[in-house]
Amino acid sequence: MYKQVYILLSLQKVMLIAIPVILFACNSNVNKKMTNDDLLAYCAAQAKATANSDDTDNNMPVVIDSGKTAWTKNNIYNWRSGFWPGIEWYLYESTKDEYWKKAAEKSTEKLVGVIDTIVANHDLGFQFYCSYGNGYRLTGNPAYKKVLLRAADSLAKLFNPNVGTILSWPSRVKEKGWPHNTIIDNMMNLELLFWAAKNGGSKNLYDIAVKHAETTMKNHFRPDFSTYHVLVYDTATGQVIKGVTHQGYADNSMWARGQAWAIYGFTMAYRETKNKEFLQTAINAVEIYLKRLPKDKIPYWDFDDPTIPYAPRDASAAAITASALIELSTLCTDSLSAKKYLIAAKDMLTELATDKYLSKEKNHAFLLFSTGNKPSNKDVEVPIIYADYYFIEALLRMKKYQ
Numbered sequence: 532m533y534k535q536v537y538i539l540l541s542l543q544k545v546m547l548i549a550i551p552v553i554l555f556a557c558n559s560n561v562n563k564k565m566t567n568d569d570l571l572a573y574c575a576a577q578a579k580a581t582a583n584s585d586d587t588d589n590n591m592p593v594v595i596d597s598g599k600t601a602w603t604k605n606n607i608y609n610w611r612s613g614f615w616p617g618i619e620w621y622l623y624e625s626t627k628d629e630y631w632k633k634a635a636e637k638s639t640e641k642l643v644g645v646i647d648t649i650v651a652n653h654d655l656g657f658q659f660y661c662s663y664g665n666g667y668r669l670t671g672n673p674a675y676k677k678v679l680l681r682a683a684d685s686l687a688k689l690f691n692p693n694v695g696t697i698l699s700w701p702s703r704v705k706e707k708g709w710p711h712n713t714i715i716d717n718m719m720n721l722e723l724l725f726w727a728a729k730n731g732g733s734k735n736l737y738d739i740a741v742k743h744a745e746t747t748m749k750n751h752f753r754p755d756f757s758t759y760h761v762l763v764y765d766t767a768t769g770q771v772i773k774g775v776t777h778q779g780y781a782d783n784s785m786w787a788r789g790q791a792w793a794i795y796g797f798t799m800a801y802r803e804t805k806n807k808e809f810l811q812t813a814i815n816a817v818e819i820y821l822k823r824l825p826k827d828k829i830p831y832w833d834f835d836d837p838t839i840p841y842a843p844r845d846a847s848a849a850a851i852t853a854s855a856l857i858e859l860s861t862l863c864t865d866s867l868s869a870k871k872y873l874i875a876a877k878d879m880l881t882e883l884a885t886d887k888y889l890s891k892e893k894n895h896a897f898l899l900f901s902t903g904n905k906p907s908n909k910d911v912e913v914p915i916i917y918a919d920y921y922f923i924e925a926l927l928r929m930k931k932y933q
Contacts, residue, residue, distance in 0.1 A: 567930050570884055571625045573897070574923050578622060580895045581615075582634045589641045591615045594903070595914040600894045602916070607642050610654035614920040616642070617661035621923045624669055632670075639666050639675075646681050653699045655686040656720025661920065664726065676730060683727030683736055686720060690739045694769045695746035697739070699761075711764040714777070715751055715789045718744065718796025725803040744800045748812050751793070756815035757785040757834075758793045778904045784835035787848035788902075790820050795855035801862060813859060814868070820852065821875055828879045829888070832902035832911075843911050846888055847901035847918035853879040854925035857932070873932070880925055890914055897922050 565573070581592055581602055591612040592602030605611065619635035622628075639662045646655070659682040667675040689698040696713040697720070703709050721740040728737035750771050751758050759774035759782070779786030797813035800806070823834045829849045836842040856876035863869040882888065883898060890896040896914030903910030 565884060567926055571923070571926055571930070573889070573891075574618075574919075574926070575622050575626055575628075575631075577890065577895055577897055578618060582619065582631075589644070591638070591641070591916075593916050594910050595894045595896050597913055602895060602914075607645055607658075608648070608651070610652060610657055611916050612642060612645070613658040613661035614916040617665050617920050618916075618923060620662070620665035620669055621920075621927060624665075625923070625927060635666060639663055643678055646678065646685050650685050650688050651701060653686065653689060653697050653714075653717045653720050655682045656723040657917075658682075660720075660723040660726065664723065679723065680727050680730070680732050683723050683732050686723060687733075687736055687739055690743070691764075691766060691769075692742075693767060694764045696743045696762075696764070709761070709763045710772070711766045712761055713743075713747065713751075713764065714761050715747070715758045715796070716792045718747060718800070719792055721796065722799050722803070725799075740800075741804060741806075744797070744804075744806075744809060748797070748808065752812070752815070753783070756812075756819050758789050758816065760786050760789045776906075778906060780833035780836050780905070784833050785819070785823070786833050787830040787845045788832075788851065790816060790834075791848040791851035791855070794820060794859075795851055798855045798859045798862065802858065810862065813855075814863075817852075817856065817859065817872065828875070828882050829900075832905050836905075843902045843905060844900045845902040846883060846898045847915055847921065849879045849883060850898065850918050850921040850925060852876075853883070854921045854928055857925060857928040861932075876925065876929070880922075880929065883922060 584601070589607045590604035591607060591609065592615045593605045593609060593611045594603050595601065596603055616635055616638035619631055619638055623631035623635055642658060642662055645658055659679055663675045663678050663682070666672060667679060686697065689701070690696070691698060691711050694711050697717055699712050699714045699717050703712055721743060724736040724740040728734055750762055753759070760776040760779050762774050763772040764770065765772055775782045776784065776786060779789060793816045794813055797809050797816065801809040801813060824830055825840070829844050829846060831839050831842040832845040833842070853876040856872045860869045860873035860876070863872065888898055888900060890899050893899065894914060897919040899914055900912045901910070901915040901918040902912055903915055905911055
C-alpha cells in the first residue's frame with residue numbers, strides 16, 4: 532500500500548499538470564505514518580536539544596562523531612558555520628514559533644565577525660546566505676541586509692577576470708601549487724552575489740556571478756556531464772591547467788556531493804538569469820546522476836568507488852539533490868521532465884525518511900550516513916550539518932507544492 536497525492540505544477544504559466552507522487556512506499560524500514568508535516572515536526576524536536584544547549588561562544592554545530600549524541604562544534608570561520616543558523620530559520624518558517632526566531636537571531640549574529648577578516652575562501656555564500664539570507668527573507672531586518680551586502684562585496688574580491696571565476700581556496704595556491712583553483716562547490720555561493728545585485732549591491736556582482744557560471748559550464752564538465760571537483764587555471768591566460776579531485780575517489784571520478792552542487796548551482800543560476808544554457812547544464816548534470824544512482828536513490832559517496840556496493844553512502848548528496856530537483860521541476864518547460872524530477876526528489880526524500888537514515892533517538896541530528904571527506908577518512912557515514920540543512924529545505928520546498 533502507499534499514499535498518493537497530486538501536486539499541481541504551473542508550467543509556462545499556461546497549463547497545469549497533476550503529478551501523482553508516492554509519499555511513503557510500504558516496506559519494513561519506512562515510517563508509514565510520517566507525512567511531510569510529521570517530518571518537519573521531527574526536525575524541530577531533534578534540533579531542540581542542540582538549541583537548548585547552545586553556548587555563548589562563537590562555535591557552531593558541524594558533525595556528530597561516531598558513537599556520540601551531540602554535535603561537535605567548530606568556530607565561526609569554518610565553512611559550515613552558516614548551516615545551523617539556517618536550520619533554525621527554516622524551523623521558524625515551518626513552526627512560526629518565536630522560540631526558533633530568537634534562537635536563529637542569536638546564532639546568526641555570531642557570524643558577523645567573519646566579514647571583518649581577510650577573505651580566506653569562497654564559502655561566504657554558505658556562511659552568510661544560509662544564515663543572514665534566510666533571516667532577512669523572513670524578517671526584513673535591515674541590519675541583516677547590510678551584512679549580506681558586505682559579504683557579497685568580500686566574496687567578489689576573489690574574482691579573477693583573466694580566468695572568469697572566483698578563487699575558491701587562496702591557501703592552496705602555494706600549498707598545492709594551484710595558481711587559481713575553482714571547485715564545483717563554488718556554484719552555490721553565487722546566490723549571494725545574485726541576491727546582492729538585486730538588493731542594493733553593485734551590478735558588477737551579477738556580472739561576476741554570470742561569468743563564473745559561464746566559465747564553470749564551459750570547463751568543469753566532462754563529455755558525459757560528470758564534474759571535476761577542482762579545476763586549476765593559469766592566472767594570466769585563464770587556460771585550464773588540470774582537473775583534479777580533493778574529496779572524491781579519483782581525478783576523473785564522479786564525486787556524489789560535487790555532482791549535487793552542480794545540479795543545485797546551475798538550477799539556481801537559471802532561476803536568477805533565465806539563461807537556457809544554465810538550465811540545460813543542470814539537466815545534463817541531473818541525468819547522469821539519476822542514471823547512475825543505486826535503486827534506493829541514495830548515492831555512494833563517489834559513483835566510481837570500486838568497493839561499491841560496500842562503499843560509504845552520502846545522505847547529504849541526496850538531500851542537496853532532492854532540494855534542487857524540486858526547484859528544477861518548477862523551472863522545466865517540458866511537463867514530462869517536470870514530473871520526472873519531482874518524483875525523483877520525492878523518492879529520495881522517501882528513502883531518507885526511513886529508519887535507516889533518520890537519526891531519531893540515536894543522536895541530535897536529522898539524518899545519518901553522510902560522508903564529508905573519504906580520502907582523508909574524515910566524517911565518513913556520520914551526521915553532518917549541511918545534510919540536515921538541505922533536508923529541511925527540501926521538506927519546506929515540497930510542502931509548497933502539496
